[in-house]
Amino acid sequence: MPAAFLPPDWQRALRAQRGRAVSTLLGLVWGTFGIVAMLAFGTGLREKLERESDALGRGIVIAFPQRTSISYRGYPAGRPVPLRLEDVRALPAQVPGLEAASPEFIRWESVAVGDRLLRTNVSGVDPSFGLLRSMPPQPGGRFLNRPDLDGARRVAFLGERICQALFDTQDAVGRAFTLNGAPFLVVGVQRPKKQMGDYGGLDDMRVTIPASSFQQVFGDRLLEDFVFRARDGADTAQVISAVYAALGPRAGFDPRDRQALNIWDTTEGQKIRTYAFLAMDLLLGSAGAFTLLVGAIGLGNLMFVLVQQRRREIGIQMAVGARPSWILREYLAQALVLVLAGGALGFLLAWGVTEAVAASPLVESVGRPRVSLPIGALTVLLLAGAGTAAGYFPARRAARLDPVEALAS
Amino acid sequence: MKMIQMEGVSKDYQVGGAAVHALSEVGLAIGAGESVALLGPSGSGKSTLMHLIGCLDTPSRGRYRFEGREVGRLDVNALAALRCATFGFVFQRFHLMPRATAWENVAMPMRFAGVAPAERLRRAAALLERVGLADRAEHRPSELSGGQQQRVAIARALANQPRVILADEPTGNLDSVSGAEVVALLGELHGEGRTIVTVTHDEAIAARAQRVIRLLDGRVVADDSG
Known part of the structure; x- marks a missing residue:
């Protein structure tokens, strides 16, 4: 002292x-x-x-299929890249550095409760989407799970604002609404989050349903995008290259063709x-x-x-x-x-x-x-x-x- | 061997580029318990000699041994330690710390000797009592008369029970009554067996000492006992 x-x-x-x-x-x-x-x-x-x-998803990559810029296996350049559910689901087995991947269909659709009708973004996804995209449920609810997907259940996870708009409450688990005329049950409502950065609208206005149910209701076969994340310690750039290599032969594009996918690597921003x-x-x-x-x-x-x-x-x-x-x-x-x-x-x-x-x-x-x-x-x-x-x-x-x-x- | 032993001691100063010989070839010996007056006009080198004896300064040439130790070989810290334990200074201008109280002034040297705070307070109080200023302990120097200030300075000089008291014109700034008190006090200290060296230009004060050493132009010109 x-x-x-x-x-x-x-x-x-x-x-x-x-x-x-x-x-x-x-x-x-x-x-x-x-x-x-x-x-x-x-x-x-x-x-x-x-x-x-991080509210968009910590360290995730979002990939949107585009058109090819190199001719491949006899197909000329300029062909749209057709990406299917099974292509994305096969990725974890092919790319060792991948932690998880989820396909995503997106549509702008009408949802209704009684005579209240709203139009909003509807995503059809796999259960890993919730973790990848940081969509935690409020207490009393849950995100979509494997049985939902396997059984093509008519269940939905709601963003907190669309939930409020439909039901005038956050306490909507167990309530029903119709999506394009088909009845759906609410299994979870998203915890309020402040999101910086989005594609196809903010998550608080999103209706998320199993990819299988999405296909049954809307008949879509081609994905809008898919979301994935590299394992801790794995290099995201290398994982992205491995994803090109794995998807190219399946979806018909040259793995060197960087134009075939539009990649949003959020780790760059970090x-x-x-x-x-x-x-x-x-x-x-x-x-x-x-x-x-x-x-x-x-x-x-x-x-x-x-x-x-x-x-x-x-x-x-x-x-x-x-x-x-x-x-x-x-x-x-x-x-x-x-x-x-x-x-x-x-x-x-x-x-x-x-x-x-x-x-x-x-x-x-x-x-x-x-x-x-x-x-x-x-x-x-x-x-x-x-x-x-x-x-x-x-x-x-x-x-x-x-x-x-x-x-x- | 005497306690204070000087052989061929000189001290030069540089003043504005010119060398000033303050002391030249001084040889003297002072034994323990002596009472000595260094007498001379101003500029005779008596204060310089006192500084050298008190280890405030070191000789330019020559040898000074204090109790057998060669002072010229000591570093600044060893000199400070020697001053702290052995010498008590009383100055013409009192040299009290202006912002410290009387007892803080008396206790100051004890800090440097590593005395515990409670013991400092007790000893300072006893010393102030001894010089008759017990009731002025909390006063600052500016609130004391010249005689009182000099008595505080004497109490401070006694703080670490020194064997030697060095007094540089101790009565120079005092009226005759206060001066007499201070001289009497120094006499008492000598009576207790301390060595007293008083620097003065005043024959009357020098006459109170057992031995008078006369200086002129930096040299010892006479050294007579009794």
Whole structure:
């Protein structure tokens, strides 16, 4: 504890430099506040964006069949790629790095309860779709399962907004509605989620049914798209190439023909986001660090003035037996106490502001700012470094004073 | 061997590029328990000699041995430790810490000697009692008269029970009554067996010492006992 090294009259000496001491302290407070608050807001924003983009599905790839651009097995280029359920379902056996894949039919269809009629997106999928696309059910319900698919059951999983629009409640499990005239039973309602990025509409307005039931009701044979995810540790780009290699011969396109599928690799966005936030953290962090640097320079100046002002007193201390190392420690301790005070105030201020924002409606747009452990540790390190650097040179100057000369001043 | 032993000690200063010979070839020996006055006009080098004796400064040339230890070979920390344990300084301008109270001033050297805080407070109170300032313990130097300040300084000089008291013109800034009190106090300390070295230009004060060493232009010109 530096307090043990402080001379008994240090506060009184500081009071004599009140103006300087207050402005130094403000600099340190502001610098600490800058670092902590900016990084806390950065963390909050990042977490918000990650949560919202994960709402589409963490690390998934969505593939839409297009037209070929290379002639293949006698077929000319420009042929539409016909993708069927069994092509996608055969993928896990053929592509080792694949965690899961789900086919998807999509139609814009009418759904009705009594005389209430709405048009919305209807997807026909496999049970793995719920996990891939982050569609967790509210309590009391479930996503589509294997027996639903195998039995081509007339069951549906509803987005929370379409559920509200149809039933005026979220509590719709067990209720019935008609899809294109066919009766369907609600087995689950999606937990509300904020989604960034979509294709064919947001999930909160989606009606999701088993792919088998979809085919029975609408007669579709060709898929709109399929969704898949690489295993943890597997390289998504390699998995995508393996998917081309596996599907090409089945669906009649050259595996080298990148035009045959339109690939949306969401991991690319995650990478960009990671770098963008790293850049933002660096920018905000260094802006805060520079503010702190200015505070540290102010502190160094204050310490020089204190040493200059107390030359005679340092001489007296040395005359009565203070070792130079004691003088050094004494002035270093004063610098550190000031840094500690400024840092603590700045930290409290930043914490107060982040808590206030976290409790306000601003959370919707900027996320929930959070003072994380690494931010705290970084700030403490920076402060300790600034205090030591700013205090050391004035303190060394004090310790090197010649006692006879200092006494004469 | 005497406690303080100097042979051929010189001290030069650089002042604005010119060398000033403050002391030239001083040889002297002071035994434990002596009472010595260093007498001379201003500029005679008596304060420089006192600084050297008190290890506040080291000789440019020559040898100074304190209790057999060669002072010139000690580093700044060893010099500080020696000052802390052995010497008590009393200055003409008192040299109290202006923002510290009387007892904090008296307790200050004890911090450097590693005395525990509670013990410092107790010892400082006893020392202030001894110099007759028990009721001024919480006063700052600016709230004390010159005589009182010098008595606080003497209490501070006694903080670590030094064997040697070095007093540089201790009465120079005092009226005659206060000056007499201070001289009497120093006499008492000598009576307790401490070595007292008083720097002065005042024959009357020098006459109170057992031995008077006269300096002129940086040299010892006379050394007479009694």
